[in-house]
Amino acid sequence: MSGEITNYVFEAMPHFEGYVYPNEATPQPLWSILIVLYPYITGLVAGAFIMASLVRVFNVRALEPVYRLSMLTAFAFLLCAPLPLLFHLGHPERCLEVMMTPHLTSPMAIFGFVYAWYLMAVLLLELWFDYRRDFVEWSNRTSGLKTVLYRLFTVGVTDVSEPSVKLDHKLGHILSIVGIPSAFLLHGYVGFIFGSVKANPWWGNVLMPIIFIMSAMVSGIALCVFNYMVLNWVRRKTIDMKCLDVMCMFLFYALVMDAAIEGLDWIHRVYSAEEGFQVMQYMAREKLFYTLNVGQATLGTVVPLLLLGLLQLLRKRVPELARRRMYFSSAVLVICGVLAMRWNVVIGGQLFSKSLRGVMSYKMEFAGLEGWFMGAVLLALPFILLIVMIKLFLSEQLPTSASLEARDVAAK
């Protein structure tokens, strides 16, 4: 009798179609929204940093107005990057074991080190070298708590003589150069966490790290476009169109590369049609139809590609207001599209059984650790941090390329 009841319950469960291994028949996937956000946020960090490096390393002067904003964006998001990972652990109190006794063959074990290196050695130091002179100046100009804060940030190095500032610049430049491979490492490694899982045909893929790096660059640049436009709108300042045009040009090229590599991945999957292809086909047609075909491919890639591509061709003929709107919508679409991509990778990889005979469904709940609310909070957190940082470190008017040119001329 009890057997019949149990059978009935299992058969009545609406979550599964076909056969899934008994251990896979849990109500929600093992890795859900928190693990979707983790590579998303890490990718935004890497992308925003690459954006900043365009100024420092590749000397793209037109982007100088967004250099500091990009660096602060990268910093704010990096501070939040490990949070979803931490919250998701069964035993968060043991998290430091990953760094104390790392198991070196594990792709996950290296995260602590890559993260620490990137945070301490690259971002924090580069920001400090960039800001040190300003900290000294601001600590003299402000009063009260702000003075104390700025003085703290100088860490006692208050020498602002010309050779000292020059040294800051030089060191900052070196750090930027080191930072580019570090950013690639940070996010390529996140891709490898998924790409190394050979048990899962949706994940186990040699292109995964490259796909992650490309989509990270795309999302990071789009986030900088978004932040720059919103900040100027909030401050009622005019947008530097030269800077915006160049930013979106880079966004377009990064998007072309990203779309090409992801397209290549799909062509390879379809053509080789290895074991598990049928279930993947089913996933793309049914389970992930909206997030993959509509969200990631159409709205997140094709539409912004068309918009941005059009503007590359007809930039001079499109009036400024329309251009701004097109840029803004492209940026928003790309940011959402990359979130959809992370969803498709992380959740998609768990919606089919490793027996390749069945699929699961997943409906996200609202409350709880793995719910909508928590996801929204974790996604809002870096923006809140960024607002505080902008208040503290970007209080002055953003420089425009015209003002920077005037400064250069004066310096000469």
Add this chain to the structure above:
Amino acid sequence: MSRNVSRRNLLAKIGAALAGVLVAPVARTAKAAVQKVFVSTGAAKGYDPTKHRWVMAIDANRCIGCGLCAEACKKENHVPEGPYFRTWVERYIITKPAPGSGAARGETLVDCPSGGMHGYPEPAVPKEEIQHSFFVPKLCNLCEHSPCVQVCPVGATFDAPDGAVLIDPKYCIGCGFCIQACPYGCRFLSPITKTAEKCTLCYHRITRGLKPACVEVCPTQARVFGDLKNPAPEDPIRQFYENNKVQALKPHLGTEPRVFYAGIDKEVR
């Protein structure tokens, strides 16, 4: 001159080889000793893991799908209620092809209600349409190159020297990476301990000279268990290897499972 050098090279190589030969067992013993001190495995006192090599084999021809093994495992190891299993039994039904379809076989239907603990419902297809029907007990495949061990970020899951793949529950951080990496779906995150769990071959039993619970209760000896380092006369595991042509699950993944199956079909994965 060149002779001298080559002689010296040769000597160095012999020295290195000797050192390797001498060091390897010491290193293995040291590793075992370290594991013994620092790792919670539930082994008996005085148990020496380097003196055993445990393995299980499955003769699917003998399995009748009674599910006693899955039930015994749940009880013995306090496996949580619900969709959590250290071992389970799948039922495969391969139907005859539709007349005139030109196919060799029909559909493959697989089910495993409650891990097979309480038997199976009547097949969804009438008996006349069934070409083959059989049961496949599943458990940790004891991979030679275990992906779960490879990916654990803290080394909480490890290959014991005696062949068992174990998890230290006091060390596991509950990240779930090993569960994602296991191609056979043998692991789960316990809702009670919040750590990964899996078949340990009933480590608390085998280190005390007993058989795993599933082997103990199997009425048809479909599960064969043994110690490759200490074969008994007419050892069942040796006989199993001698009498059967065997298969492993998902061999293309290169995990080299040490749990061999006799009498399964290509549809089993």
